[in-house]
Amino acid sequence: MPRTADYTIQGFLYQFNKTLLAILQGADTAVVTVEGIIEDIEVVTGGLTEAIQCKYHETNLAFTYSALYKPLLQMMQHFHRNPGGKVTYVLFAHFPGLDQDGITVSKQVLLDALASKDKKYAAYIKDVKGLIDLDAFLLKLKPPVGPSYDALVLEVQASLQAAGIAKTEIETLVYPNAIQAIASLSIRHQVAARKITKRKLLDDLETIKTTAISHWTLGLKNRQAILTARRKQLKANLTKNARLRYFLVDAGSLPTFCISATKEQLSDIKLRLHQKGTTAHNGYVEGHFDEALFHREPLVRKAQDGTLQREFSLRLLRWQDHAPLLDAHKPADLFVLGDAVHSTLNTKDVNIEVLASSSFDEIKFILGIKNACD
Structure with missing residues (x-):
């Protein structure tokens, strides 16, 4: 920077x-x-x-x-x-x-x-x-x-x-969340919505159990400690393989892995995934989208070496075309990466994890894919 x-x-x-x-x-x-x-x-x-x-x-x-x-x-x-x-x-x-x-x-x-x-x-x-x-x-x-x-x-x-x-909760939990609370207030349009009291702030901070990851909190000098704390907080849910998870990704923040993107970007990503041996499924047949086809489970076949191979490994959805489908099949977890906007979704009873980092290495570190940030 x-x-x-x-x-x-x-x-x-x-x-x-x-x-x-x-x-x-x-x-x-x-x-x-x-x-x-x-x-x-x-x-x-x-x-x-x-x-x-x-x-x-x-x-x-x-x-x-x-x-x-x-x-x-x-x-x-x-x-x-x-x-x-x-x-x-x-x-x-x-x-x-x-x-x-x-x-x-x-x-x-x-x-x-x-x-x-x-x-x-x-x-x-x-x-x-x-x-x-x-x-x-x-x-x-x-x-x-x-x-x-x-x-x-x-x-x-x-x-x-x-x-x-408690002093142990301040540096990587309460303090960054307090900074994020003030930053969120500062962008509200109505003056009345930018007002707060000490009691209201402390009550709000007491209810938050996860560390906010945004360009403001990542601008703090203890950035690495904040990332490590968020990684630990996510670990419990990420180890549960039975949970349905959606990833909403902003192309502008993470250009190497895009879902909220143009049609051309999405096609290019699908091709590149295929070239790396990962088949992505988007629910289209001859240019027409079929919702039932998109949500179906992949077929599984046994390869000559005896291993089981799935028809596809992931589903790709373009936010601009099919965002309402996320409401029809609500996930347990919604990961919002970069600056992707999710305010139009019905997120009742959905665990929202906002990871607004522009670094893919940091995202992989938080999610436990990597053991260190480069």
């Missing part, structure tokens, strides 16, 4: 961790909005709002106050438009090489921001310059305090333990 992609993901994870910290260190009934109307995180307690904006700078070689101009101008604009609002503004910013007391936002810093010639800030400046009471705004602004990413993670994990969660 390119370093720029690493830093982008880490920036989001920094915000998710700060969101978790705001939830865990707040009152049980405080309402936290992920991706709020005012800022990245909004905490409402007793009618008072704490609006938090996160800025994570890992690549900056030297700190300059200009890096804070945009969030400061955004906060000033909101303050000016809502003069009677019961809002405290928090700039939670991290810059490498600076300790938590290394940044002081003075009135002069605000004046410099308002004097900026950068066209990206023109709309904010026009809205507030000469109109805002800067002294009153500074009373509402908390100093920017942002520890390093690693220090923030440790603080979140300590807060989970302080909330009564």
Whole structure:
């Protein structure tokens, strides 16, 4: 993964961790909005709002106050438009090489921001310059305090333990699931759906017994430990050969093994499997699909050497054409690999295993096919 992609993901994870910290260190009934109307995180307690904006700078070689101009101008604009609002503004910013007391936002810093010639800030400046009471705004602004990413993670994990969660369950189960819970909230369209309380989060985490595997949890620094934990969790069911299992695979994430794919991709996969001695069955006869034919059991014959040979070894189904068939014959387990979408399926009484890794080696490791990740 390119370093720029690493830093982008880490920036989001920094915000998710700060969101978790705001939830865990707040009152049980405080309402936290992920991706709020005012800022990245909004905490409402007793009618008072704490609006938090996160800025994570890992690549900056030297700190300059200009890096804070945009969030400061955004906060000033909101303050000016809502003069009677019961809002405290928090700039939670991290810059490498600076300790938590290394940044002081003075009135002069605000004046410099308002004097900026950068066209990206023109709309904010026009809205507030000469109109805002800067002294009153500074009373509402908390100093920017942002520890390093690693220090923030440790603080979140300590807060989970302080909330009564066993230390042994935090690193590879509760903590990654908490990150995934915040990530899932952040993409919901309605503001009301992005609200959560400490009590609700802890109750939800208590019910989850498997580790979430997503591009967010795999972006955490203990990636290998998370994969190993998920492998152990899956082992019990995977050793039961009598269970009916479906694999829904996204072609974009795992291009070497595709089910959610174009017709041409599916035909190519079937040919390649045949060339490797594996016969795939798709239920088609002369271009027409026969559902009963698709679901029938393979014929078995005895070869000359006495071994039993099945007519076909697996069934291939193209998601775009025949997804409803999965509801007609519900499996015990549904494995969703990559970013394949399964929300249209009836998954009541079905064990869902989402393994959103883009690495086929990692998928094979989790499923017990390989003993190590390359």
